[in-house]
Amino acid sequence: MAFTESQADSERNGASSTAATERMQTLLYAAWDTAAVRSMEQPLLAQGVPLMTMAAQAAARTVLGVLADKGIDGDDLRVTVLAGAGDNGGDGLYAGAYLAARGYEVTAIATGRTLHASALDRFVQSGGRVWNLDPSSDIPGCPTGFTAGEAGRRLEAAVNYARESHVVLDAMTGIGVTGALRGIPAALASSLGLDGEPPEDIAVPDAQRTTELPIVVAIDTPSGVGVDDGSLPGAYIPADYTVMFGAMKPCAMLPPAAYALGHVTLVDFGFDLDSADPAVEMVNAPFAAEAIRPCQKEDSKYRRGVVGLVTGSDQYPGAAVLTSLAAAHSNIGMVRYMGPSRPQDLVLHALPEAVIGKGRVEAWGVGSGVPSTFDEHQERDEEDADAVQRDLQTSTISALLAHYALSRAEDVLDDEEHDSSRSPERYVTGRFVDGDDLADAERRDEAAFAMPPIVVDAGALDLLPANVPSQVVLTPHAGELARLLTRLGHAMDADDVTARPLYCAKLAARLTGATVLLKGAITIVAGSFGGAMRVLVSGRAPACLATAGAGDVLTGIVAALLAQQDDQIYEDPACVPEIAAAGAYLHGRAAAIASGSDQRGWVRPRLYGAEDDYPLPVTSTGHPIVAGDVIDAIPFVFDELG
Numbered sequence: 001m002a003f004t005e006s007q008a009d010s011e012r013n014g015a016s017s018t019a020a021t022e023r024m025q026t027l028l029y030a031a032w033d034t035a036a037v038r039s040m041e042q043p044l045l046a047q048g049v050p051l052m053t054m055a056a057q058a059a060a061r062t063v064l065g066v067l068a069d070k071g072i073d074g075d076d077l078r079v080t081v082l083a084g085a086g087d088n089g090g091d092g093l094y095a096g097a098y099l100a101a102r103g104y105e106v107t108a109i110a111t112g113r114t115l116h117a118s119a120l121d122r123f124v125q126s127g128g129r130v131w132n133l134d135p136s137s138d139i140p141g142c143p144t145g146f147t148a149g150e151a152g153r154r155l156e157a158a159v160n161y162a163r164e165s166h167v168v169l170d171a172m173t174g175i176g177v178t179g180a181l182r183g184i185p186a187a188l189a190s191s192l193g194l195d196g197e198p199p200e201d202i203a204v205p206d207a208q209r210t211t212e213l214p215i216v217v218a219i220d221t222p223s224g225v226g227v228d229d230g231s232l233p234g235a236y237i238p239a240d241y242t243v244m245f246g247a248m249k250p251c252a253m254l255p256p257a258a259y260a261l262g263h264v265t266l267v268d269f270g271f272d273l274d275s276a277d278p279a280v281e282m283v284n285a286p287f288a289a290e291a292i293r294p295c296q297k298e299d300s301k302y303r304r305g306v307v308g309l310v311t312g313s314d315q316y317p318g319a320a321v322l323t324s325l326a327a328a329h330s331n332i333g334m335v336r337y338m339g340p341s342r343p344q345d346l347v348l349h350a351l352p353e354a355v356i357g358k359g360r361v362e363a364w365g366v367g368s369g370v371p372s373t374f375d376e377h378q379e380r381d382e383e384d385a386d387a388v389q390r391d392l393q394t395s396t397i398s399a400l401l402a403h404y405a406l407s408r409a410e411d412v413l414d415d416e417e418h419d420s421s422r423s424p425e426r427y428v429t430g431r432f433v434d435g436d437d438l439a440d441a442e443r444r445d446e447a448a449f450a451m452p453p454i455v456v457d458a459g460a461l462d463l464l465p466a467n468v469p470s471q472v473v474l475t476p477h478a479g480e481l482a483r484l485l486t487r488l489g490h491a492m493d494a495d496d497v498t499a500r501p502l503y504c505a506k507l508a509a510r511l512t513g514a515t516v517l518l519k520g521a522i523t524i525v526a527g528s529f530g531g532a533m534r535v536l537v538s539g540r541a542p543a544c545l546a547t548a549g550a551g552d553v554l555t556g557i558v559a560a561l562l563a564q565q566d567d568q569i570y571e572d573p574a575c576v577p578e579i580a581a582a583g584a585y586l587h588g589r590a591a592a593i594a595s596g597s598d599q600r601g602w603v604r605p606r607l608y609g610a611e612d613d614y615p616l617p618v619t620s621t622g623h624p625i626v627a628g629d630v631i632d633a634i635p636f637v638f639d640e641l642g
């Protein structure tokens with residue numbers, strides 16, 4: 001068939017629509033840190049693209065859309081703009097100007113000493129009023145030099161005015177914030193919002209949510225959130241909606257800040273997204289599907305992958321069953337189980353296909369349902385049969401993990417490999433070695449890199465060697481990560497981890513060399529390669545997945561995905577975080593299917609101006625589930641992703 005002009009056109013159109021779809025995927029599932037955003041906006045600003053007015057128009061239209069959706073109308077609508085001195089305040093003033101021009105009563109509360117000059121001119125010309133709080137401010141038309149008492153009264157009046165508004169535009173700070181809010185912005189935020197704790201958000205269907213006034217719309221980010229690390233370092237105002245400009249910032253994906261943004265609308269300015277690497281990537285279905293190995297005609301059970309499990313104990317035998325069943329249902333050839341006789345029997349009863357005892361494996365899963373050795377040190381009873389059984393599991397796991405012990409951190413070893421001038425002696429496990437000892441250490445390091453990938457969960461985390469290669473995947477919850485970091489010299493508790501999960505996950509990855517999967521409503525995976533840190537997140541799970549045994553199921557799923565991708569892992573260990581994050585996605589999606597819930601930890605933003613139906617409404621939060629229900633739903637996730 002001849003290749004006609006119209007075919008060429010349609011191919012071109014097809015290619016451009018594919019490019020548009022790819023761009024949309026990148027925009028909605030990746031986030032860039034502040035420095036990258038500033039570098040991407042620079043060429044556009046240099047060309048004179050009016051980014052601020054574009055941003056403001058999008059914010060104003062989003063406000064109008066929200067009001068229309070909620071059936072809030074009338075000429076007497078009150079809008080408060082909390083306007084800082086920087087460009088974020090400028091965005092807020094321009095957006096306020098659009099709304100004032102429509103006849104709304106719009107008042108800007110100046111939270112700094114100045115306001116963006118041209119935005120202020122437009123705002124005032126459009127009928128907006130300005131109210132300043134700082135006696136030393138220099139804002140045309142505003143009083144200065146008032147007393148501290150008057151400043152207090154003005155602050156109180158501003159808070160009351162904002163509370164009685166229909167809409168509050170939070171434009172105090174955006175990506176230019178440093179640390180926790182200070183001064184007037186902090187005082188306003190703590191009166192109108194919260195002090196560092198995440199907002200309480202009960203998982204209910206959207207239809208049951210009532211609209212509370214004022215509707216808070218954050219400009220670019222809620223002022224004062226940790227833009228790059230997702231922390232909530234101090235006072236901030238939880239937003240119902242956030243209109244974010246140019247590219248997603250990490251705070252839109254990272255807990256706890258992500259819970260403070262409400263529904264996010266992203267405004268695409270046409271940044272060159274390839275010019276900077278994203279800081280955080282969110283796993284979606286196509287991404288997770290990549291981790292699934294399609295069956296091949298020539299497959300044998302061994303080629304499909306064997307998962308070895310050292311999980312469960314006499315104290316927690318169920319974990320052995322849950323890890324085995326989850327792995328067995330996650331597209332592998334076989335499960336080998338190792339453990340005491342009671343969990344062994346239970347595994348065989350639930351999964352007659354399991355093979356008991358040692359043998360070749362493509363990936364390991366260890367530690368789920370194995371009690372922590374830390375508890376053991378506190379109250380150890382040598383005669384206690386349980387303790388003996390526990391020792392069996394811990395000694396098997398310790399012996400296995402010893403094969404993963406590196407003499408040095410992985411990036412140090414990488415550097416040494418490329419450093420021809422390095423000394424012929426090396427500091428290995430507490431002493432300098434050379435000659436045969438050094439050759440021995442190098443042989444052991446090489447063997448560690450060649451070990452199968454391994455998931456290290458629960459009790460096994462206490463047995464982790466100091467330095468391990470990146471195919472070691474740790475799967476702690478906040479309490480377990482706190483215990484690990486404390487052991488590594490960074491004393492903290494579970495609340496510290498929950499407050500700064502990205503920081504803690506990265507710290508553990510850096511200190512140990514392992515890939516760290518920190519479980520949560522938004523699960524964070526951090527893995528370091530050649531000095532660079534890759535961060536992936538998955539927010540697919542409904543809240544009801546927080547149930548006993550769910551972590552054991554995750555161990556089984558991740559170990560199974562690692563087992564079926566072992567060839568890829570040997571070629572490129574950088575894919576380990578991707579596979580671990582895909583496991584978190586599968587786990588969350590299986591829970592959603594099992595519970596009949598469309599509620600999730602993270603909701604994809606809406607792309608401003610795009611014809612799509614986001615944010616997806618939550619029609620049902622489903623019913624409570626147990627971990628076994630999640631396993632039953634795993635095949636349906638494979639169907640979906642297949």
Ligand SMILES: NC(=O)C1=CN([C@@H]2O[C@H](COP(=O)(O)OP(=O)(O)OC[C@H]3O[C@@H](n4cnc5c(N)ncnc54)[C@H](OP(=O)(O)O)[C@@H]3O)[C@@H](O)[C@H]2O)[C@@H](O)CC1
Pocket residue numbers: 037038041051052055084085086087088089090091112172173174175176177178179180181182183185186219220221245246269
């Ligand atoms: N991305 C894009 O393409 C586009 C981005 N645009 C917009 O620009 C925004 C960035 O603007 P920006 O750089 O002027 O910084 P911004 O967020 O206004 O903060 C600086 C102000 O905050 C204050 N301040 C800082 N820390 C504080 C604290 N802890 N506590 C209290 N105050 C604190 C600081 O005060 P200072 O420390 O100087 O006294 C200063 O007044 C960005 O978020 C987006 O909205 C669009 O207009 C166009 C396209």
Ligand SMILES: [K+]
Pocket residue numbers: 088170171172173174218219220221222223
């Ligand atoms: K803001």
